[in-house]
Amino acid sequence: MALLQINDPGAAPTPIGIDLGTTNSLVAYVTTLGRPTAIFDCDGEALVPSVVHYPEAGDIVVGRDAQALAIAHPRDTLVSVKRFMGRGAGDPETRRLGPYRFATDEGPVVRFAVAGGRVVTPVEASAEILRTLKENAEDELGKVGGAVITVPAYFDDAQRQATKDAARLAGLEVLRLLNEPTAAALAYGLDSQKNGTFVVYDLGGGTFDVTVLVLDDGVFQVRATGGDTQLGGDDVDRAIAETLLAAMGEDPKGELAPSLVRAALDAARAAKHALTDTDETVARVAAPGRAVHEQTLTRSALDALVTPVVERTAPTCRRALRDSGIALDAIDGVILVGGSTRMPLVRRFVAEMFGKTPLDSIDPDQVVALGAAVQADLLAGAGPRKDVLLLDVLPLSLGIETMGGVVERILPRNTAIPAGAKQTFTTYADQQTGFELHVV
Amino acid sequence: MENPFDTLGLPLRFDLDPQDIERRYRDLQRAVHPDRHTTAAPATRRAALSGAVSVSEAYRTLRDEVLRAEALLRALGRPVDLETAKPEPELLMEMMELRESLHEARVAGDARRVDGLRSRVVAERDTTLAELTQKFVAGDLDRATALVSRLRYYRRFLDEVAGFEDEDTHLGPR
Numbered sequence: 001m002a003l004l005q006i007n008d009p010g011a012a013p014t015p016i017g018i019d020l021g022t023t024n025s026l027v028a029y030v031t032t033l034g035r036p037t038a039i040f041d042c043d044g045e046a047l048v049p050s051v052v053h054y055p056e057a058g059d060i061v062v063g064r065d066a067q068a069l070a071i072a073h074p075r076d077t078l079v080s081v082k083r084f085m086g087r088g089a090g091d092p093e094t095r096r097l098g099p100y101r102f103a104t105d106e107g108p109v110v111r112f113a114v115a116g117g118r119v120v121t122p123v124e125a126s127a128e129i130l131r132t133l134k135e136n137a138e139d140e141l142g143k144v145g146g147a148v149i150t151v152p153a154y155f156d157d158a159q160r161q162a163t164k165d166a167a168r169l170a171g172l173e174v175l176r177l178l179n180e181p182t183a184a185a186l187a188y189g190l191d192s193q194k195n196g197t198f199v200v201y202d203l204g205g206g207t208f209d210v211t212v213l214v215l216d217d218g219v220f221q222v223r224a225t226g227g228d229t230q231l232g233g234d235d236v237d238r239a240i241a242e243t244l245l246a247a248m249g250e251d252p253k254g255e256l257a258p259s260l261v262r263a264a265l266d267a268a269r270a271a272k273h274a275l276t277d278t279d280e281t282v283a284r285v286a287a288p289g290r291a292v293h294e295q296t297l298t299r300s301a302l303d304a305l306v307t308p309v310v311e312r313t314a315p316t317c318r319r320a321l322r323d324s325g326i327a328l329d330a331i332d333g334v335i336l337v338g339g340s341t342r343m344p345l346v347r348r349f350v351a352e353m354f355g356k357t358p359l360d361s362i363d364p365d366q367v368v369a370l371g372a373a374v375q376a377d378l379l380a381g382a383g384p385r386k387d388v389l390l391l392d393v394l395p396l397s398l399g400i401e402t403m404g405g406v407v408e409r410i411l412p413r414n415t416a417i418p419a420g421a422k423q424t425f426t427t428y429a430d431q432q433t434g435f436e437l438h439v440v
Numbered sequence: 441m442e443n444p445f446d447t448l449g450l451p452l453r454f455d456l457d458p459q460d461i462e463r464r465y466r467d468l469q470r471a472v473h474p475d476r477h478t479t480a481a482p483a484t485r486r487a488a489l490s491g492a493v494s495v496s497e498a499y500r501t502l503r504d505e506v507l508r509a510e511a512l513l514r515a516l517g518r519p520v521d522l523e524t525a526k527p528e529p530e531l532l533m534e535m536m537e538l539r540e541s542l543h544e545a546r547v548a549g550d551a552r553r554v555d556g557l558r559s560r561v562v563a564e565r566d567t568t569l570a571e572l573t574q575k576f577v578a579g580d581l582d583r584a585t586a587l588v589s590r591l592r593y594y595r596r597f598l599d600e601v602a603g604f605e606d607e608d609t610h611l612g613p614r
Contacts, residue, residue: 219466322602325503379478389473391466415500416465418474420493 013145015175015380016137017183017372020126020149020163022082022205022232023339025050026366027133028373029141036187036370036377039140047365048132052125053077054114062132071266072288074099074258076115079265080234081129083206084110084122085166086159093230097238097265099258123162127169134172146175148376150368152207153179153395154227157439175379180204181211182222182392183371184337187362189215190374190388196332197223199321201350201358202368203313204338206232210317212324212331218387224324224414225395226316231309233272233340239305240268240297244285248293263287271297276342303345310349317353323414334358337367392417401438403428443515444498444508454512454576456502465499506595509572509588518581520588527589535593542597546604558601565594 017036019026024047028038038046045064053066054076061069070077084094089107103111103119112120130149137144149172151163160177167174181200188198195216202209209227213220241264242252248264250256263285271283275297285293321328334350336358341347350358362370378388393416399409402425410421427435445452448464470476472491477484501507510520538557545553568590575584 214462216466219470221466318605319602379475389470389475391469391473416496418489418492419496419500421497 011142013143014137014141015145015373015376016134016141016147017178017369017374017376018130018133018147018149018172019180019183019366019369019372020082020130020151020166021050021368022080022207022234023050024048024205024365025129025133026369027137028366028369029137030373030377036190036373038366038369039137041136042139048129048136050082050129051077051079052081052128054116054118054120056115060128062128071259071263071286073115074262075101075113077262078112078114078120078125079262080206081122081125083230083234085126085162086156087122097241097252097261099261101258123166124169126163126166130167130170130172134170144172146173146376146380148175148178148183148372148379150178150180150183150372152202152204152227152229153181153209153211153225154207154229156229156396159229175376178372178375178390179209179211179222179225179392179395180368181209181225181337182213182220182390183369183375184335184362184367185211185213185215185220185371186374186388186390187367187371188335188359189220191362194332197326197330198333198335199317199331199354200335200337201313201317201341202227202337203310203340203346204232205234205340206230208232208313208316210313210320212320212326214326219389219391221391221416222393223326224320224322225393226320226323227395228312228316231312232338233269235309236272236302236306236340236343237265237268240272240283240302241265243301243305244268244283244293244295247295248285257287257289260285260287260290272302272343275299275302276344299344302343306343306345310346313349314353328354331356335367336360337364339365394419399440400425401440407440442494444501444511445515447494447498448502450502452512452515454509455573456508458503461499461502465495468495505569506588506591509576509584509591512576513581513585513588516581518585520585527593528586531590531593535597538597542601554601554604558598561594561597561601565591565598568594 014029017028026038026046026048028036030036040046048063049067051063051066051070053061053069053073055061066077070079087093087110089102089104089110094110101113103113109121114120134144147167149163149167151160163177164174181202184200184202185198198213198215200211200213207227207229208231209225211225212223214223244264244267245252267283267285271281274281279299281297283295283297331354334354334356336350341364347358375390393414394411395413397409397413398411399407402408410423411419448461448468450456450460450464469492472488472495474485474488474492477488501511513520538561542554542557545557568587572584572587575587
């Protein structure tokens with residue numbers, strides 16, 4: 001239980017760090033003694049499941065209470081909404097196994113049709129989660145100041161903008177968006193005070209990021225970053241759920257009752273978690289209106305489903321290493337971030353790939369929010385600390401679209417930021433009076 | 441316009457120690473980075489931002505051997521004009537042959553051959569780099585310019601090989 005914080009109404013608002021995760025979200029701050037600390041809700045929990053439930057009437061429900069309503073109301077309870085942020089309605093990612101009802105099949109934005117005749121976008125749903133986190137923070141700290149919100153390093157501009165929009169809707173002032181692996185490195189670096197070259201391997205619910213960093217006397221310099229915004233623990237859940245559904249005589253690719261889909265996904269996730277510590281578990285699918293289905297799941301069966309996921313991370317890791325110009329044997333340590341790195345197979349894979357036992361002394365579920373809190377404190381706190389500086393990079397190249405759809409790449413990926421570039425273009429037609437700048 | 445060597449406070453020479461470049465870059469950012477000036481007046485913050493951008497650009501240029509060589513030539517009054525620079529015919533022949541071999545090796549799925557081609561170009565690149573350093577020291581800027589052109593071709597080839605190796609999946613860690 002956190003110590004009582006005596007709130008001085010005249011005191012400056014406290015800046016906060018927020019990890020808006022695919023599966024769980026968290027808010028943290030830096031205490032007056034300089035310690036990054038997670039904020040707990042009135043049930044003593046720091047993690048807020050990133051689940052939003054829209055009832056027929058009444059208040060929107062966020063978190064564990066929303067999770068409890070997911071099976072009974074599968075279409076009105078949005079889970080892992082982060083994977084829909086910044087994506088169009090026709091994006092194949094939005095069509096993967098899930099119980100939702102979409103208001104439209106096209107358009108630049110996904111729209112969920114939920115109870116009460118409401119149509120909700122991922123930005124609006126994320127804003128609800130952020131609002132809850134803000135309220136939890138205000139309960140603890142009184143006035144809340146600017147927020148640093150983390151995003152996967154590999155999020156593109158649309159996804160980042162969507163995150164900022166959600167924050168604005170929730171009434172938060174965004175100090176900066178911070179890349180999740182950098183945030184984790186910040187938390188570890190401050191904790192250990194050790195110089196060196198580190199890799200952050202961040203496998204969450206829906207995204208994978210890998211970042212190579214140099215830590216040198218308080219300067220955290222990102223050398224390269226890579227990732228996949230469609231890869232994570234949710235893919236493992238889906239694979240397990242498909243196995244369960246098939247065993248139940250259902251066609252996983254066919255038309256399925258939404259509550260059955262949600263029940264299968266929930267059972268899959270619970271089994272996956274259980275298999276972290278045992279070799280065998282019973283998955284239990286409890287869908288309304290049908291007999292409970294129980295099925296034994298072994299660790300080796302799980303490993304077979306997880307293997308393709310981790311194998312997909314290998315080329316990304318190699319590319320990031322190459323882009324950084326740092327050799328594999330020059331890496332001093334590997335930091336694990338994200339709940340999915342709890343899986344024994346993932347740990348073995350990372351240890352083998354980098355030839356080092358991964359570091360996980362800071363809770364992989366909290367480390368990102370703690371790092372964000374440190375950055376928020378640096379940017380808006382009592383004044384910049386002389387000893388800490390974050391130097392990040394562009395995760396994806398930036399360019400301008402020219403006539404004919406050709407992209408002129410101006411700033412390559414992994415360019416150190418702040419960065420600028422100058423390039424000369426000519427108009428396409430005579431007497432042209434204007435142009436559209438399409439940054440890609 | 442200040443050249444990147446001056447921006448980072450490094451001597452006007454080609455064979456810079458990469459560690460020196462890194463250290464100077466970080467030291468400068470410690471001073472100018474906008475995050476260091478969050479409580480300052482807007483004009484100061486703007487100056488900090490533009491300073492940090494210059495430092496980042498200088499760093500990017502000097503860290504990359506090809507860009508560093510080009511910047512050095514420019515600083516020494518011999519800017520490279522990419523439009524008119526004509527590559528040596530022998531180089532073009534060599535690159536064409538290499539590309540054909542690479543394509544064949546790829547189509548045949550011959551990873552070892554691809555690796556062999558890469559090693560060969562890496563060796564050529566390293567030899568060229570050594571010669572380039574010498575030419576800069578000797579002040580032979582004509583030869584230096586030609587060698588930089590070679591480096592650019594080798595770089596493009598190696599980037600392509602790297603791209604292929606990324607796409608070909610390997611089972612488990614390498």
